[in-house]
Amino acid sequence: MELDRIAVIVRPRTSWEAVDLGFAMARSWFVPLWLLWLALALPVYLLSALFFADQPSWAILIVWWCKPVYEPLLLFWLSRALFADRIGARTLIRQAFSVIRPQLIANLTWRRFNPNRSFNMPVTVLEKLKGKARKKRIAVLSRGQQASTWLTIVGLVFELILQLSFIFLIIVMLPEELRWLDLDGFLFNPGPLEQWLQHLGDLLAMSLIAPFYVAAGFSLYLTRRTDLEAWDIEIAFRRLIGRKHGGRQTRRVGLSGRAIILLLCGTLLSAGYTSDLQAAAMEAAEAKTVIDQVLADEAFGQRKQVTYWKYIGAKDEAPGAPEDLPWLVKWILEVLEGFTQGFAAFGKALLLIVAGVLLTWLLYKAWANREYLVIRQPPTARQRQRPARLFGLPLDAGSLPADIAGECRSLLQQGDVRGGLSLLYRGVLMALLEHDRLEIPDSATEGECIERVRAVCPEDQSAYFVRLTGLWIGAAYGHQAPDERQVSGLCGEWERLFGRVTDGAE
Amino acid sequence: MDEETNGTDQTAGGLSQEIQDQVQGLEREVQRAVIGQIRVIREVIVGLLAAGHVLVEGVPGLGKTLLVRALAAAVGGHFSRVQFTPDLMPSDISGHVMFDMKRDAFRVRKGPVFCNFLLADEINRAPAKTQSALLEVMQEQQVTIEGNSYPLQLPFLVLATQNPIEQEGTYPLPQAQLDRFLLKVFIDYPAQEEEQALVQHVTNGAVGDQLDISQVQTLLQPDQVLNLQRAAAGLRVDEQIVAYAVRIVRTARDWSGVEVGPGPRGSISLLRAARAHALLAGNNFVTPDDVKGVATAVLRHRMKLATDLEIEGYRPDDVLADILVNVDAPRV
Numbered sequence: 001m002e003l004d005r006i007a008v009i010v011r012p013r014t015s016w017e018a019v020d021l022g023f024a025m026a027r028s029w030f031v032p033l034w035l036l037w038l039a040l041a042l043p044v045y046l047l048s049a050l051f052f053a054d055q056p057s058w059a060i061l062i063v064w065w066c067k068p069v070y071e072p073l074l075l076f077w078l079s080r081a082l083f084a085d086r087i088g089a090r091t092l093i094r095q096a097f098s099v100i101r102p103q104l105i106a107n108l109t110w111r112r113f114n115p116n117r118s119f120n121m122p123v124t125v126l127e128k129l130k131g132k133a134r135k136k137r138i139a140v141l142s143r144g145q146q147a148s149t150w151l152t153i154v155g156l157v158f159e160l161i162l163q164l165s166f167i168f169l170i171i172v173m174l175p176e177e178l179r180w181l182d183l184d185g186f187l188f189n190p191g192p193l194e195q196w197l198q199h200l201g202d203l204l205a206m207s208l209i210a211p212f213y214v215a216a217g218f219s220l221y222l223t224r225r226t227d228l229e230a231w232d233i234e235i236a237f238r239r240l241i242g243r244k245h246g247g248r249q250t251r252r253v254g255l256s257g258r259a260i261i262l263l264l265c266g267t268l269l270s271a272g273y274t275s276d277l278q279a280a281a282m283e284a285a286e287a288k289t290v291i292d293q294v295l296a297d298e299a300f301g302q303r304k305q306v307t308y309w310k311y312i313g314a315k316d317e318a319p320g321a322p323e324d325l326p327w328l329v330k331w332i333l334e335v336l337e338g339f340t341q342g343f344a345a346f347g348k349a350l351l352l353i354v355a356g357v358l359l360t361w362l363l364y365k366a367w368a369n370r371e372y373l374v375i376r377q378p379p380t381a382r383q384r385q386r387p388a389r390l391f392g393l394p395l396d397a398g399s400l401p402a403d404i405a406g407e408c409r410s411l412l413q414q415g416d417v418r419g420g421l422s423l424l425y426r427g428v429l430m431a432l433l434e435h436d437r438l439e440i441p442d443s444a445t446e447g448e449c450i451e452r453v454r455a456v457c458p459e460d461q462s463a464y465f466v467r468l469t470g471l472w473i474g475a476a477y478g479h480q481a482p483d484e485r486q487v488s489g490l491c492g493e494w495e496r497l498f499g500r501v502t503d504g505a506e
Numbered sequence: 507m508d509e510e511t512n513g514t515d516q517t518a519g520g521l522s523q524e525i526q527d528q529v530q531g532l533e534r535e536v537q538r539a540v541i542g543q544i545r546v547i548r549e550v551i552v553g554l555l556a557a558g559h560v561l562v563e564g565v566p567g568l569g570k571t572l573l574v575r576a577l578a579a580a581v582g583g584h585f586s587r588v589q590f591t592p593d594l595m596p597s598d599i600s601g602h603v604m605f606d607m608k609r610d611a612f613r614v615r616k617g618p619v620f621c622n623f624l625l626a627d628e629i630n631r632a633p634a635k636t637q638s639a640l641l642e643v644m645q646e647q648q649v650t651i652e653g654n655s656y657p658l659q660l661p662f663l664v665l666a667t668q669n670p671i672e673q674e675g676t677y678p679l680p681q682a683q684l685d686r687f688l689l690k691v692f693i694d695y696p697a698q699e700e701e702q703a704l705v706q707h708v709t710n711g712a713v714g715d716q717l718d719i720s721q722v723q724t725l726l727q728p729d730q731v732l733n734l735q736r737a738a739a740g741l742r743v744d745e746q747i748v749a750y751a752v753r754i755v756r757t758a759r760d761w762s763g764v765e766v767g768p769g770p771r772g773s774i775s776l777l778r779a780a781r782a783h784a785l786l787a788g789n790n791f792v793t794p795d796d797v798k799g800v801a802t803a804v805l806r807h808r809m810k811l812a813t814d815l816e817i818e819g820y821r822p823d824d825v826l827a828d829i830l831v832n833v834d835a836p837r838v
Binding site: 441442443444445446447448473474476477478479480 | 742744746747789790791792793794795798830831832833834835836
């Protein structure tokens with residue numbers, strides 16, 4: 001790693017400055033980073049769309065889940081570009097597999113929801129550490145920094161905003177005359193077109209955020225290493241050396257100065273991130289001796305004499321020191337301390353129990369109301385609401401005889417024309433509800449039922465239903481006795497139109 | 507609650523052929539002059555058969571005047587039109603007493619309200635005093651001039667119009683006065699085919715922009731209209747139907763987001779209009795479809811929505827659609 005070729009100014013930064021630097025890097029190299037992300041994500045999306053053509057939600061979920069597959073290559077390219085080493089497409093393709101593959105399973109499973117993903121990625125991808133070494137290294141690097149978590153949260157929020165903005169943009173830009181999409185459809189009941197448009201928006205949002213996310217995480221990593229390994233000092237020394245060599249000036253450099261340069265440059269001038277680390281680790285054992293030698297040199301430090309007053313008399317005895325308290329008070333204090341500790345432990349346990357109960361309750365409620373959580377259901381899966389009574393007539397199968405037409409005829413022979421008509425009407429409704437997927441709300445009038453039947457049923461069945469309904473409403477609301485011959489005729493037609501249907505139902 | 511049928515006009519099985527011919531013929535004759543707007547024509551005829559008045563809301567140039575004139579021509583009644591303006595006085599509508607110099611006596615000059623069909627154009631442009639004078643005439647069906655009452659010739663139908671887009675300088679009708687109208691009808695722009703047919707029909711051989719009602723034949727006389735109104739009033743109404751109408755009105759009254767709902771007059775009007783609708787459909791009894799078919803036109807002007815709903819752009823029609831979906835239809 002040639003630190004003097006680095007494209008950014010290396011200096012100690014706060015975490016937020018580091019994030020800002022990352023964003024600046026992403027802006028300046030946005031197009032290559034964006035194209036790189038798309039080059040990896042698009043094939044994944046197309047494959048998912050091919051396999052899950054019927055379930056578009058799965059396709060986009062897979063693309064989203066595989067984010068750790070696309071990001072390492074961005075980081076790799078960025079790390080080389082930062083040191084003025086622009087990698088060509090061919091080289092990148094050759095190295096892609098070796099960059100993405102390490103620890104991919106872990107990245108896609110238990111590390112997928114790690115909020116520090118972008119910050120930890122350089123340790124895996126650039127330092128190529130794994131196992132305990134990786135864990136130890138991450139523990140050192142991430143000490144005292146939470147910015148990477150916030151970076152993930154903010155990135156997630158902005159991604160959502162961009163996705164929604166894309167939907168709103170489509171809705172707003174559609175002319176009124178072409179308003180074949182609406183916001184409700186998009187958000188709550190999307191059809192296939194809305195879903196594919198949403199995917200387009202999701203892909204765009206992810207691709208726009210990814211370069212910034214990766215670059216900001218990398219910048220946080222660089223800043224942390226600058227802080228830990230004093231890269232800024234190293235660069236300053238290198239400039240110093242360069243100036244000295246350039247001017248051909250020979251100046252006596254003391255032992256200590258040489259030692260410093262040798263130490264730091266030897267540590268950091270290695271070729272890669274990993275070798276730096278190893279070098280630093282090897283020198284650590286000898287560091288104390290060298291540091292003492294360095295500090296012993298006159299060039300370091302200044303000696304000055306400071307005079308001040310210091311009380312050297314007898315110390316006052318601290319009132320109420322525990323050792324001087326009576327045993328009873330000591331005992332009470334101990335008990336109280338035990339209580340407070342106990343209370344803290346009890347509070348902690350109580351909190352955990354309450355959280356557990358709350359979580360269980362939420363899971364139970366979610367399970368109990370799972371049908372409300374599903375916004376879209378395919379028509380085949382939707383459970384039809386079948387009313388128990390319609391127009392005052394019971395519709396359960398038990399209330400209907402097996403041979404409706406025969407029963408109707410016998411009622412007609414007994415002179416109960418209205419009873420026969422009622423039986424036929426119920427039978428038809430039952431048959432239509434069972435077999436023609438007819439859904440009739442409680443508020444539907446007879447006329448609306450006819451419209452629904454006409455929309456769903458074959459012409460002969462709907463014509464039959466119209467005639468039957470006409471007779472039925474005449475009897476029900478007009479108090480007109482139905483014509484026996486007409487009812488008898490309807491009985492005759494019943495078997496032809498609905499006989500098989502009800503047989504099948506039973 | 508079963509009501510007895512009108513024995514003179516109806517048979518046991520259904521409406522007499524004569525009544526059916528008259529009602530259907532009336533609709534057909536009006537459609538000769540007014541191309542399209544089938545729903546509006548139907549609702550106006552419902553108003554006529556139910557002996558109620560109709561408030562029509564629509565932008566200018568949609569055929570409101572033509573509709574009333576065609577209706578008047580088909581019924582053979584007398585037609586008047588009053589353009590309401592801010593300076594219109596009550597006496598300009600009802601009439602006044604003037605001194606006749608020749609006869610040396612006071613003479614009553616009857617106003618345009620003495621007619622069978624009155625088109626009150628842009629009723630909300632006149633001040634409240636003039637509006638209330640007309641609405642009193644609508645309710646009482648008689649005019650009082652200088653202490654003398656003069657009954658109007660029946661049938662008497664007022665078709666008042668409002669323009670929904672120009673609200674400056676208008677006097678919106680108060681809720682109590684809106685309640686006097688049986689129906690509020692929205693007249694909208696015609697569909698492409700209807701407008702094309704209308705333009706072709708109106709411009710064919712026409713000079714200027716006079717309204718052409720020459721094709722409308724006088725099918726009924728005012729007395730026959732009164733008979734039809736009596737026939738509608740005598741249609742059989744099952745108890746379930748009354749309960750259904752009352753249920754709709756009461757639900758609208760208690761519906762969330764409705765500040766002021768329809769009163770009992772709304773229930774009465776709904777049933778009156780449903781009877782007329784049933785007559786128009788050729789039935790001698792009222793069905794739930796008749797009630798539901800006129801519910802929106804009868805109730806939309808009797809409801810005042812809460813401010814938050816109005817701000818969100820909801821109209822009474824939207825709320826009524828929700829209400830009708832949520833009120834159970836009669837179950838026999």
